[in-house]
Amino acid sequence: MKTEIYHADTIKEAAKQIQAGQLIAFPTETVYGLGADATNETAVKQVYIAKGRPSDNPLIVHVANVETVEKYAQPLSEKTRLLMKTFWPGPLTIILQLKPGALSKSVTGGLTTAAFRNPRNQTTLDLIREAGVPIVGPSANTSGKPSPTEAKHVYHDLHGKIAGILDDGPTQIGVESTVLDMSGDVPTVLRPGGVSEEKLEAVIGTVRSDHHKVGKNEVPKAPGMKYKHYAPNAQVLIVADEQWPEALKWAAEQTSPVGVMTTKQVSSQNEIPANGEWFSLGDDVQSASHNLFAGLRHFDTESSVAYILAQKFDKLGLGEAYMNRLEKSAGQQYFQTPKQ
Structure with a gap:
């Protein structure tokens, strides 16, 4: 498979690949993600294959607006809406309870929850809108390796395995988004990132932290909680x-x-x-x-x-x-x- 390089002026072509069930890597303000139609189970499974990613490691669903989240998630709480209003678009991923059967187990890792993010990158927001579907987007790298912050990093790991890369230059932040679990009684940070706990607490009050390494038979709610991550050869x-x-x-x-x-x-x-x-x-x-x-x-x-x-x-x-x-x-x- 030839891996094409797309830019802002060829987003329509990249979006057509997403609609056809192909994989397109895309930029965010944090790292590059590996995109597939979140509603196409066959395409989502290809993401795991291309990355060599364990199948019980759930994916983050990237959306262009809150309305898309409402289509799949249970009714949003006031605190969740306030978080979205304050930090979206931006480096905050929010885990929410789903409507029954709203997304496949390939997206959720078999859980009743899913993680949603509205990235702060206009090129990718345009891609999502043009494709007309939410897009899953784990980091666009070989599983376990350092996350990609430039298109050339993606090409190094995945060329020949994916249809294309939407190149928008180096990312701005460089570490992935904060993952905040809003599916339970107490808001809980499962992965620190671009939005600090102090900033979250200033908006919604007390938040808890849980960065523990999950057990062998436990399904992680967020990426990075179970498997080896970010490791170079040295x-x-x-x-x-x-x-x-x-x-x-x-x-x-x-x-x-x-x-x-x-x-x-x-x-x-x-x-x-x-x-x-x-x-x-x-x-x-x-x-x-x-x-x-x-x-x-x-x-x-x-x-x-x-x-x-x-x-x-x-x-x-x-x-x-x-x-x-x-x-x-x-x-x-x-x-x-x-x-x-």
């Missing part, structure tokens, strides 16, 4: 600010190249060894979140490092989302000062 080690001198000394002693991902400030205060390959995370946690997946992919596709040293941030605001992704990519592995 082993990632998370480094705290005060550990950089020791970490870089350790790196210099390695016989193979070592990737180093830090802000400009950390790199200016420390000497990168001759065998160290530096990738800039920018100036702060916001730029670091934007550049994280791009950096991991850089070392996957353009380097041969065995280890990647990556900068730790405090788990505050966007830092919580950054660290959530970084800890998963590292398998929770932090740099440990070698014993003397």
